[in-house]
Amino acid sequence: MPDLILHDYAFSANCYKIRLAASLLGLTLKDRVEYDVLKGETRTPEYLSKVNANGRIPVLQIGDDTFLPESGAACHYLADGTDLIPTDRLQHAQVLQWMFFEQYSFEPYAGTLRFWLAKKGIETLTAEQKESIPEKRKQGEAALAIMDDHLSTRKFFVADKLTVADVALYAYAHVSPQGGFDLSKFPNVQAWCERITQQPGYIALD
Amino acid sequence: MPDLILHDYAFSANCYKIRLAASLLGLTLKDRVEYDVLKGETRTPEYLSKVNANGRIPVLQIGDDTFLPESGAACHYLADGTDLIPTDRLQHAQVLQWMFFEQYSFEPYAGTLRFWLAKKGIETLTAEQKESIPEKRKQGEAALAIMDDHLSTRKFFVADKLTVADVALYAYAHVSPQGGFDLSKFPNVQAWCERITQQPGYIALD
CATH class of the missing domain: 3.40.30.10 (Glutaredoxin)
Incomplete structure (x- = not known):
């Protein structure tokens, strides 16, 4: 490398x-x-x-x-070439499915609200940005609900083992409360977040 | 299969x-x-x-x-396993780079404007949607400019051969004029679009 x-x-x-x-x-x-x-x-x-x-x-x-x-x-x-990416064709594609889902259907909402509320400060937002908060909240919660439902029968997102799909989704999920999301509504996501912290080599967001 | x-x-x-x-x-x-x-x-x-x-x-x-x-x-x-996905570790990641770029930085702008203007009709849009058009136009043009610059020294996006990155980017690029984009400002994108149509097995969007 x-x-x-x-x-x-x-x-x-x-x-x-x-x-x-x-x-x-x-x-x-x-x-x-x-x-x-x-x-x-x-x-x-x-x-x-x-x-x-x-x-x-x-x-x-x-x-x-x-x-x-x-x-x-x-x-x-x-x-690539490690246990974090399955070699099975379908499982590899499913890892990418969740990574695309994260970038398209979750990060634009959970990431933006966290950046606005925890970094920039609500007092710095434009009127349009403030007006867009409820819709972003709704979309972010919809994504968390999909994740929570998927995790109701699984320990990890794909192949029942840790993959880069979990890494991608965990990043904004575990700090979503900083953007005003209530993770207690999504207990399977909460349990999965806890599971991620127990993986060998885990580091916190600093 | x-x-x-x-x-x-x-x-x-x-x-x-x-x-x-x-x-x-x-x-x-x-x-x-x-x-x-x-x-x-x-x-x-x-x-x-x-x-x-x-x-x-x-x-x-x-x-x-x-x-x-x-x-x-x-x-x-x-x-997977075909010439449309390079086996080289870096090139494989670069294919995904452009596919994530497409979904995050291009499709939300070029795709939304095409849907609004060519399918729904501008008369059906809300005031907020109409007001967001100039910003979406700007973001979509910024993505096309990045693509155009990248293609100034290359025939295809990665590894100088056709990959699924080209397929992903071509989809909304070639129909972006339906969303009001002027592809004559992006001649390398235009030439690349023409190149895609010449590939064996090419089919048009019906």
Whole structure:
């Protein structure tokens, strides 16, 4: 494995996915380069030209010259060939199913509300942003309900063992109360979150 | 390969990704089951309990009892072990990078505007929806600009050959003019779209 450097924002649970996946796999990140997204540090000309043209964080740097954006892609790179990605064709696709679900149907709601309420502060939001909170709450709760129902008969999301799908979903689920979500409504999600913390190599979001 | 049934909505370019991937791979879908999302046919109790708890389309049914939601996961299932998914660890992750980019940074803008303007009709939109059009236009154009720049030195998105990343990005890119995007501003995207149509097994969105 080449040297790994994480272009990082400590608060971001998308960034945490990569730190958690690496730790669960026993991999050491050589460095973490911290950016303050509130100060626009991922939108500078240098960042856009060198690290990620999409201006987003995280990016996993692999060796000197390879930059891999998208948390799900970076987790897949780290976990490829390990127990965190099933070799079975259908199970591999199901892992990706939940990772796409997370990015499309959960993170835009749970992640945005956490960022707004726990980082920016509700007093900084525009009128439109404030008005959008109930709909984001509804969508985030709908995603948590789907996760809770799925976990009613399973210990983990796919193949009844820990995979990168769990890593991806855990990141924003376990801190969703910071965005105003009540996890006591989703007891299977709560129990699964507890289960994740008991995995060898688990690290908390710092 | 078990029998494949696509739970489908003909207008949806997310559904088209699966039809296109199957055709490029020479796979035959045994059946297409059509749903009218405007009539709520993917939100019925039966659909939610049997096909997809998330109430979304497409879903790839594999055999009698396995239902795989998320277009990217379904494309990965179909293409696993074929030339459309590189075996190289980094290239495989880069394919997923662009598929996550598509779902997070492109489809929510290009897909929504196409659905609103070409299917629902602008006269049916709420005031909030109409007000959100300029921002969605800006975000969609930003994604097209990133794609255009990436394609300035490449024929395809990853590994200089056709992969499921191209299938995923092509779906909404080639019909983005239906959502009011001007592809003449993105000549590398235009040339790449033309290149896709020349691939053996290509089928148009019907």
